[in-house]
Amino acid sequence: MRLLWWEFVHHTRVFWRVPVAAFFTVAFPLMFLVLFNLLNGGARIEALGGLAFAQFFTPAIAVFSIVTACYTNLVITTSMDREDGILKRVLGTPLPPAAHLGGRVLAASGIGLSSVAVMLVVGVLAFDVRVLWGRLATAALVLVIGAACWSALALAVAGLTSNGQAAPAIANATILPLAFISGVFFPVESGPEWLAVLAGVFPLRPFVAAFSEQWNPLVEAGFPLAELATLIAWGGLGALVAIRRFTWEPSTKIRS
Amino acid sequence: MGVIEVADLRKSYDGVVAVAGIDLSVEAGEVFALLGPNGAGKTTTVEILEGYRRPDSGVVRVLGADPRRAPATWRDRIGIVLQQSGIEKELTVREAITRLARVYSRPADVAATIDRVGLTEKADARIKTLSGGQRRRVDMAAAIIGRPELIFLDEPTTGFDPAARREAWRLVAELAADGATVILTTHYLDEAHQLADRVAVIAGGRIVAEGDPSTLGGREQRLARIRFRTPRVSLPPDLRKLVSIELNGWTEMIDEAAVSTLHALTGWALEHDVALDGLEVIRPSLEDVYLELAGETP
Numbered sequence: 281m282r283l284l285w286w287e288f289v290h291h292t293r294v295f296w297r298v299p300v301a302a303f304f305t306v307a308f309p310l311m312f313l314v315l316f317n318l319l320n321g322g323a324r325i326e327a328l329g330g331l332a333f334a335q336f337f338t339p340a341i342a343v344f345s346i347v348t349a350c351y352t353n354l355v356i357t358t359s360m361d362r363e364d365g366i367l368k369r370v371l372g373t374p375l376p377p378a379a380h381l382g383g384r385v386l387a388a389s390g391i392g393l394s395s396v397a398v399m400l401v402v403g404v405l406a407f408d409v410r411v412l413w414g415r416l417a418t419a420a421l422v423l424v425i426g427a428a429c430w431s432a433l434a435l436a437v438a439g440l441t442s443n444g445q446a447a448p449a450i451a452n453a454t455i456l457p458l459a460f461i462s463g464v465f466f467p468v469e470s471g472p473e474w475l476a477v478l479a480g481v482f483p484l485r486p487f488v489a490a491f492s493e494q495w496n497p498l499v500e501a502g503f504p505l506a507e508l509a510t511l512i513a514w515g516g517l518g519a520l521v522a523i524r525r526f527t528w529e530p531s532t533k534i535r536s
Numbered sequence: 537m538g539v540i541e542v543a544d545l546r547k548s549y550d551g552v553v554a555v556a557g558i559d560l561s562v563e564a565g566e567v568f569a570l571l572g573p574n575g576a577g578k579t580t581t582v583e584i585l586e587g588y589r590r591p592d593s594g595v596v597r598v599l600g601a602d603p604r605r606a607p608a609t610w611r612d613r614i615g616i617v618l619q620q621s622g623i624e625k626e627l628t629v630r631e632a633i634t635r636l637a638r639v640y641s642r643p644a645d646v647a648a649t650i651d652r653v654g655l656t657e658k659a660d661a662r663i664k665t666l667s668g669g670q671r672r673r674v675d676m677a678a679a680i681i682g683r684p685e686l687i688f689l690d691e692p693t694t695g696f697d698p699a700a701r702r703e704a705w706r707l708v709a710e711l712a713a714d715g716a717t718v719i720l721t722t723h724y725l726d727e728a729h730q731l732a733d734r735v736a737v738i739a740g741g742r743i744v745a746e747g748d749p750s751t752l753g754g755r756e757q758r759l760a761r762i763r764f765r766t767p768r769v770s771l772p773p774d775l776r777k778l779v780s781i782e783l784n785g786w787t788e789m790i791d792e793a794a795v796s797t798l799h800a801l802t803g804w805a806l807e808h809d810v811a812l813d814g815l816e817v818i819r820p821s822l823e824d825v826y827l828e829l830a831g832e833t834p
Contacts, residue, residue, distance in 0.1 A: 283639060290635050297626035297662075361624075369622025372586060373682070374608040375639040529588070530620070 283375060287383020288390070295357070295391060305353045306395045309345040313338060313399050316465075317407045327469035329498045335410060336467060338403030339419075339495040340488050342396045343426070344464045347455060347484065349392030350385070350427050354434035355441070355451040358384060363444025367528040377528070381435065388434075389427040396423060412494060415501050419494035425508055426487045429515030433483070436518040439525035458484045463492070483514035538563045539686055539717045540585060545594035547580055554580040555591070556741035562734075564685075567708065567718040569732035569749070571725065577741040578721040579619060582690050585719065586616055599686060612641050615684030617675045617692050625664035625671075629655050632663060633677050640682030652710075653677045654703055669700035676707060687711060689720045693727060705730050760794040762801065763787070765813035775801055786814075 296302055320333040328336055361367055370380050403409035437454065441447050459465065461475055462485040468476040479485035490504035490511070542560040546553075555577045562568045570578045583589045584596060587603030596603060601610050623632050629650055637643035650659050653673040658666060663674055672692065679687055689708070693701045708731050712718055722728055728735045729749045737745040761780070766787045771779070778797060781788040791797040794817060805812050 286635065286638050293631070294624050294626050365618060365620035365622035366624060367622075368588070368620070369616075369618060369678075371588070372611065372614075372616040372618070373636065373639050374612040374641070376608060 283379040284382050284386070287375070287379050288386040291383050291387035292390060295353075295387060301353060301357065305348045305391060306345070306398075309341055309348060309395065310399055310402070312465075313341050313402060314406075316341070317403070321407070325467055325470075327467050328496070331496060331498055332408070334403060334407035335495060335497070336492070337465075338400065338407060338409045339492045340464050342399040342403070343423070343488055343491040344459060345395040345399060346389075346392040346423060346426050347430055347459075347487070349395060350388045350430035351434045351437075352451045352455055353391070354384065354388045354431055355437045356447045358435065358438040359441050359444045359447035362438070362528065363530050365530055368530065371528045381526075385428075385431040385435075388431060389424075392427055393423060409495070410497060412497060412501070415494040418501075418503060419491055422487070422490045422494070422504065422508065425511055425515075426491070429483060429487070429511045429518065432515045432518035432522060434518075435526055436521035439522050439527060442527075442531045444531070455484070458482055461485070463488045480510075483511050486510040539566075539599060540568075540719065541595070541597040542581075542585070543595040545581065545584065545596060546592045547577075547584065547589065548592055553741050555584070558594075558738070558741070558743055560736065560743075562717060562719065564717055565712070565715050567712045567720065567731055567733050569728035569735045570719070570721045570738050571723070571728040571735050572721075572738035573723055576738045578723075578738055579690055580741075581738070582688055582719060582721055586614070586688055587611075609641075612682060613685045615679035615682055615687040617672075617679045617687075617689045619690045619694075621671060621675050623663060623674060623678060626662060628660050628662055629666075629674055629677070630659045632674060633681055636678050637681050642683055643681050644683050646681070649677050649681050652680070653707060668695040669697060672696065673700070673704070676704065680711065684716060686717045687719070689718065691721055691723070693722070693724070701727075760791075761818045762789045762791070762794060762798060762815075763818055764815040767805075767810045767812065769808055769810050772804060775804065 295305075316337050317334050320337070323333040324330045325333060325336055358367075367380075371377065400409070400411075404411060434451075437450065438447070441450050458479070461468065461471070461479040462482070463479075464484070468479060468485065476485070486504075486507035490507035493499060493502070493504060538561045540560060540562040542558060545555055545558040545560075547555040558577075558581060560568075560581075570581060572578050580589065584591050585598050585603060587598075587606055590604055598606070599610060599613055603610075627635075630646065633646050633650060637646050637649075647656075647659070650656055653676050655670060655673055655677065658670060663671060666674070672695065676689075676692065679689070692708075693704050696704060705727070708718060708720070712731075718731075720728070720731060732749050734747065735745075735749045736743045764787055766782060766785050770776070771787075775789070775797070778789045778791050779787055780790040789797060789801075798817065802812070802815075804810070
């Protein structure tokens with residue numbers, strides 16, 4: 281437990297020391313939040329029954345920063361660290377492998393959750409986003425389950441990615457198309473129904489929907505059981521693949 | 537029973553044999569060097585001992601345990617320098633070593649360890665700003681922070697300048713004096729000579745020679761060649777018989793006692809006013825020594 285804490289501190293520190301990672305994970309979604317809200321200031325979304333744009337977009341892009349931290353960032357840093365022999369080095373010490381990976385996941389989750397908090401605060405202060413206080417606990421639960429699910433998927437993908445150089449491309453190629461059909465940038469309700477159904481099969485749409493619902497005053501508050509079940513199923517699948525396929529050594533083994 | 541006991545160790549990668557039947561026995565407190573060219577099987581052997589690789593066959597016992605099944609308490613007793621550093625370059629030296637100190641049950645003092653590898657002035661510098669030799673010293677500090685009984689050093693001084701190399705040698709000697717067992721791989725003959733109590737020369741996945749490093753050094757001396765432009769005056773008979781090759785206007789001599797031969801040769805040249813153009817003494821390349829040793833395989 282003590283080691284898990286120190287690994288969390290370690291990975292959080294390393295994260296903030298790499299400006300590029302910090303930029304893409306934290307500053308990029310924040311930039312989207314500000315720009316889109318400025319460009320669409322005052323607009324209402326008809327497909328969502330006249331919901332204010334900021335009230336739709338702020339939670340959607342905020343929750344997406346959990347994905348950039350726990351998925352995109354975790355796939356890339358874990359694969360690259362494996363390529364650099366960092367995982368192998370750790371395996372040669374008494375540090376339990378679970379504490380090392382747990383530290384990575386907790387650090388990514390911490391970064392993602394802080395990023396969500398910052399974006400929501402900016403949304404409330406600058407773009408008149410309304411907080412539905414009664415639904416905040418459910419919203420927080422969705423975030424925690426989402427962080428766990430995306431982290432598990434990240435470790436699975438890192439396990440399937442044998443080449444560290446390819447990791448950024450693989451992470452982005454798997455998540456960006458999903459982001460466009462899952463209601464992060466545009467409401468799915470404005471597109472064809474089959475696309476929304478398709479998006480619902482993957483974990484991003486249920487995650488965004490479950491969270492956004494907690495911020496939409498025009499719909500009844502309900503517990504997003506189906507969405508969370510989908511997320512947990514994907515997370516479980518990710519964990520299974522990660523356990524079976526995760527490797528600690530660089531793909532290009534030095535054999536001499 | 538020794539710290540390391542290996543019997544008939546074998547390992548292939550996709551049908552390519554890396555280790556072809558190695559026996560080793562290392563006693564506590566010994567500094568043991570595996571010397572060999574690239575691709576000889578040094579790293580594969582050491583990584584099996586460290587628990588990273590599973591051998592195809594053979595018996596491996598390190599600190600009394602099978603490295604593949606050894607628990608964390610076993611890793612608490614060993615220190616490793618891998619060929620690839622594996623330490624986050626964004627951290628400062630102190631941060632990296634402090635983090636590793638936390639995972640060992642009885643770590644050494646962080647500041648003292650950093651001082652021991654000569655990085656006190658760089659303790660708060662990011663590792664990425666350090667030179668290659670300095671980074672390798674961070675790896676050394678990381679390997680010894682847990683006060684290991686057994687230390688693996690896989691080519692620890694590759695990329696070092698001569699001063700840094702001597703510094704690293706001093707450190708290894710110090711660790712050995714403290715009673716640690718050290719397993720070292722290197723392709724530098726002088727490094728093995730300098731550090732090791734015992735050397736095994738490894739080539740093609742086999743140990744081709746093993747023993748006291750000074751005897752290997754002797755072989756190196758013995759092989760020295762003397763080379764010069766063939767003079768117009770013919771050599772006296774006692775020197776003549778040492779000539780090994782005469783080709784394209786060059787004469788080459790090989791002798792076990794290069795110094796006295798050189799003395800006789802230059803003495804003769806002065807006496808007869810012969811200019812020995814292009815005179816040089818060629819020490820054998822490591823490959824020459826390996827080849828000679830490999831040729832002596834029983």
